[in-house]
Amino acid sequence: MLPALDPGKDRRLSAQEDAKLCRVAIAIAAVFLDIDPEAIEKPNRSLAPVCEARHVAMYIAHVVFQVSLIRSGMAFGRDRTSIAHAVRRIEDRRDDPEFDARIGHLERLAHLVRSALLEDSARNWLA
Numbered sequence: 025m026l027p028a029l030d031p032g033k034d035r036r037l038s039a040q041e042d043a044k045l046c047r048v049a050i051a052i053a054a055v056f057l058d059i060d061p062e063a064i065e066k067p068n069r070s071l072a073p074v075c076e077a078r079h080v081a082m083y084i085a086h087v088v089f090q091v092s093l094i095r096s097g098m099a100f101g102r103d104r105t106s107i108a109h110a111v112r113r114i115e116d117r118r119d120d121p122e123f124d125a126r127i128g129h130l131e132r133l134a135h136l137v138r139s140a141l142l143e144d145s146a147r148n149w150l151a
Contacts, residue, residue, distance in 0.1 A: 039098065045089040046081070046099035048137060053081035056130055067101040079110035080130065086111050088134040 037045070054061040059077040063070060070078065082100060085091045086107060093104035100107065118124040 039095055042089075042091045042095040043099040045091055046085045046096060049081045049084040049089060049091075049134065052084060052130060052134055052137065053077045056080075056126075056133070065101075079113050080127070082107050082110040083114040083127075084130060084134045088131055088138060 050061050050064050053059070054064055054077060057073070057077040057080065059074055063074045064078045064081055066074075069075070078100070082096055082102075085096045085099070086093060091099070093107045096102075096107040097104040114127065118127060
């Protein structure tokens with residue numbers, strides 16, 4: 025089992041493994057929100073749809089994949105406080121039932137991906 029994603033273990037994944045999970049979060053957000061993944065990864069400010077997709081990817085990485093704020097920041101080229109801000113923005117917007125439903129779908133998809141990574145056959149994917 026992958027240590028950080030196994031609730032019974034407390035060993036953390038390496039920074040490299042966390043970065044891979046962040047790239048998976050970017051891919052999920054990009055496909056779901058129809059945004060180019062490269063636009064999400066750009067270090068500069070972006071238009072609102074790209075910014076929203078980046079925030080969603082950061083939310084997935086931190087909340088679903090359990091990547092720390094510091095490591096998420098490293099992977100996204102941002103400070104940990106920027107990741108925390110993005111997570112809060114998404115959580116605040118979940119008061120809107122339509123937005124909450126969209127994020128709920130994304131979370132379920134991300135949890136399925138997370139579960140797939142826990143399977144023995146997926147163990148080598150992060151290696």
